[in-house]
Amino acid sequence: MSIKRIVPDITSERMDDSRKFYADFLGLDLAMDMGWILTFVSPGNPTAQITLMQPSASAVPNPNISIEVEDVDAVHVKAVALGLPIVYPLTNEPWGVRRFFVADPNGVVINVVTHLK
Template sequence: MRFADRYPIIVTPRKNDCRDFWSRCLGFQVGFDSQWFTWLTAEDGSASIAFMTPDHPSAPPGPEAFTGSGMCFELQVDDADVAHAELSAAGMAVEYPLTNEAFGQRRFGFHDPAGLWIDVVQQIEPAAGYWDRYAVAAAA
């Protein structure tokens, strides 16, 4: 199967707030927007996300309104310090401070208007031996 795109659809009554947030704060471009649905993509096409109101009859079966738990959206960057500085200067309320994690990420995080957790990460060298306890032993 070949995909033209793949993206989550976050069902929320705050569709317009999310559209504006992702455009203004994260630089995503609006590719499609209507009263009930908006689709956004990163400027370089590396990521997409959509938001849909919970009340439109074309909604696929099953998606209840997002409650803000059980999902995060990873935005991998080359330099977390630069991303943090840019977002902080723009007034972003960072909820998880810029942190070097022992498992090999420098990251920070915040919520969007729908309650979706945004985790901005830079891959860094993990602490020596960190992953050893998680390694799968080779079959004998």
């Protein structure tokens, strides 16, 4: 499995305060702003990232970590074969990613994702 990056995901009910903290205090650049989700990157190392998202309004839990992989379909097949708990199905999202959520043995929800080309 080829892992491209690992990004912590923080659920925030204080998006404006969080934006100021990560941009103004830590000096991270805002790379993506979809309103409900913000991704910040280090100006000197674009793979050093952190994502903030509003609490989920659906039954789907927010992930705790995102792991970008080369081939999400292959990773999904492996997760199913190992009997791991899939908590969000393999889905092509309208914002250009293909992903699924899997829970680790500690209940940590991991967003396994590939960017669609």
